[in-house]
Amino acid sequence: MLDLVLAIAHHIFVFVLFxxxxxxxxxxxxxxxxxxxxxxxxxxxxxxxxxxxxxxxGFSRVVFAAKGWHYYEHNAFFWAKLATFAVIGMLSVPPTLAYLRWQNASAAPDDRDVKTVRFYLHLELALFPLLLAFAAAMARGYGEFA
Ligand code: HEM
Structure with missing residues (x-):
């Protein structure tokens, strides 16, 4: 039951993020x-x-759900997914800083700045499908190493 609840929560949070x-x-x-x-x-x-x-x-699924940490720690797609998630997290920093800067500025953001932030968001969106592919592969046991 916990596995099901965590899986549902995980999917909802992921959809909201995208x-x-x-x-x-x-x-x-x-x-x-x-x-x-x-x-x-x-x-x-x-x-x-x-x-x-x-x-x-995600980490609750790793630790508490059906397969357990031992399954994921030996899975290359799990680590690739985490690394991709971390890269997306890093790409989200410049947009956050730009919004804060724009909020505190008296003038409207200039168009070049807006384009740069759009570029970061574009990269984030482009990486999302990789997360889905890695998730599906790791869930099926591909990428296991000793
Ligand atoms: C935006 C980021 C993420 C996306 C898009 C994503 C997507 C998915 C999807 C689609 C599945 C279902 C795979 C399947 O059953 O075919 C899944 C499962 C899972 N995800 Fe994520 N995930 C994300 C972040 C994370 C993070 C950060 C962690 C761990 C720290 C994590 C851990 C897991 C685990 C443990 C499963 C269960 C896999 C299994 O059934 O063996 N996910 N994820």
Missing amino acids: GIVFAEFFALRPGLGRDAVARLARLDLVYGIDAGLVLIA
């Missing part, structure tokens, strides 16, 4: 006003909280 990055990417257009910047900063806060929930649900 949805938020997509929403930020969609909302980021040249000519952003103050309201739009405030909305982006709020979305980004939820993104940070949800990323933490993904980690908690």
Whole structure:
């Protein structure tokens, strides 16, 4: 039962995470006003909280769910998934810093800055499918090493 609850929670948190990055990417257009910047900063806060929930649900699955830590510690796709998740986390730092900067600035963000942040979000979105592929492979026992 715990396995099922954690799996459901994990999937929901993951969907929310993808949805938020997509929403930020969609909302980021040249000519952003103050309201739009405030909305982006709020979305980004939820993104940070949800990323933490993904980690908690993911690690809970690793430790408490059906297969156990021993299964995953010897799986290359598990480590590849974690590394990809970490890279996505790092890519999300510049957008967060930009939203905070924009919120505290008196002028609207300039279009070049907006484009740069969009680029980071684009990279994050591009890495998401890798996470899904690694997850499916590790769940099926591919990539096991001694
Ligand atoms: C945004 C990040 C993540 C995405 C998109 C993601 C996606 C998925 C998906 C789609 C599955 C189901 C695989 C299947 O049954 O075919 C899964 C399972 C799982 N994920 Fe994640 N995950 C993410 C982050 C994490 C993290 C950070 C951890 C661990 C720290 C983790 C640990 C697990 C575990 C243990 C399973 C169960 C695999 C099994 O059935 O053996 N995930 N994940």
